Amino acid sequence: MSRVHDMGGRFGDGAIQPEPQGIPQLGDWQARALALTLASGSLGKWNIDVSRHARECLSPKDYARFSYFEKWIAGLADLLVQTGVLTLEDLQGRDGDAPHPLAYKVLKPEAVSGVLAKGGPADRPCDVLVQFAPGDVVKTRHPGGNAMVSGGHTRLPAYAIGARGQIVQLHGTHVLPDSNAHGLGESPEPIYAVAFAASELWVNPEHPGDEVVLDLWQSYLEPA
Incomplete structure (x- = not known):
């Protein structure tokens, strides 16, 4: 099911028009x-x-x-x-x-x-073994979405589903949003910074040499 808020890389929404004066002040x-x-x-x-x-x-x-x-x-x-x-x-x-x-x-x-x-720190200790290390090549799971609740909350963007990337950094272990958003417990697990080439995410990137770094939970990833 297409999620209306998951707009990254989606066609048909028009060009992004930055505010001419920068970030507007709150009224x-x-x-x-x-x-x-x-x-x-x-x-x-x-x-x-x-x-x-x-x-x-x-x-x-x-x-x-x-x-x-x-x-x-x-x-x-x-x-x-x-x-x-x-x-x-x-x-x-x-x-x-x-x-x-x-x-x-x-x-x-x-x-x-x-x-x-x-603030609201989301780092938690957990017993889940760290599976990846910086430099490892991984791919995001396909299909994407919430693996626990059909149509539920997830932090894996649609444009990155099935994409290959490289682990940049381990951030530690943090609350899993896919579980926490639905009253299923915090279920903490390792979270990584993962770098993706623009050409891996989009068919015709404007700048193929660019890369996008996403913070992704371990259950979103598998060895490439």
Whole structure:
């Protein structure tokens, strides 16, 4: 199944038009969207992989027409209802004035900088043996997609499925998004930086000498 958000190397979407003035500054509503998303995440009802998958699950029509932060807000609204934090009536402003049961978890303004500085490290110890070393030639699995959940979240982009590359670096062992996004546990495994020639990824690359380096989990890879 084609995933609407997996746009890399896809034909028909038109040329990328960079912002003439560089990265635009966030307006008031975009800043609020970012703040709401981070504050809601602090409730502990989902993890970053679940939130990414929620945005991927937006309808193709909405995904195509929404801006970046509109996707964030739409995915957040879905998550809040799916996890029982809010109801549709709450989102429509038809809730009562009683304190929310999760009000005690509110992220106080004075705590924000500390929370952001701490981040959300995804490195974990694991018992999975490291299979590859820098210099090894590998290929990504084919078919691609999530091997655990049909149509589920994965960090293996469609344009790299079945491609040959070379291991550049072992990053350690990290939470596997394919599992973590679906409540199946963190399932940490080794993750590698893998270099792919542009000519390996695309039939007619504009610059054949270019290369793309992707961070890929071990279960995405096999010996070439």
